[in-house]
Amino acid sequence: MCYATKYINQLEQLVRDIKGKHKELGKKLSAIDKQVNVFYHDLEQRPAFNAVEGYYIAKDLQLLLQQRRVIKSELLRLHTMIKSLEINHVRSKLPKTIKNVNELVETNSRYETNFKEEAYMVLH
DSSP: OOHHHHHHHHHHHHHHHHHHHHHHHHHHHHHHHHHHHHHHHHHHHOOOOOHHHHHHHHHHHHHHHHHHHHHHHHHHHHHHHHHHTTHHHHHHHHHHHHHHHHHHHHHHHTTTTTOOHHHHGGGO
């Protein structure tokens, strides 16, 4: 496999991974937002609680909110990277790039039909 094909495949996989992670984190954020809403609703409906219960309620809410912040921060960094690198633009260019490289591989293979293996060692 030529370097160009190898790197295109890696780039294609990387773009899929980035988009997939962005989507996954979005779903996690949504799930935590729902948990926070349920938590607030339960707290609103609770008639009373003592100081010890209040402490544990606050600690549980604190953990949820910290998890939410971690996810939001990571989403922001990923989103910034996606926009800065124009990942969607790269993604749309990959099929044409693959086609062009494959055509070059096919064209060049005519010239390399009788090459010895050691000729390719220069690439390693």
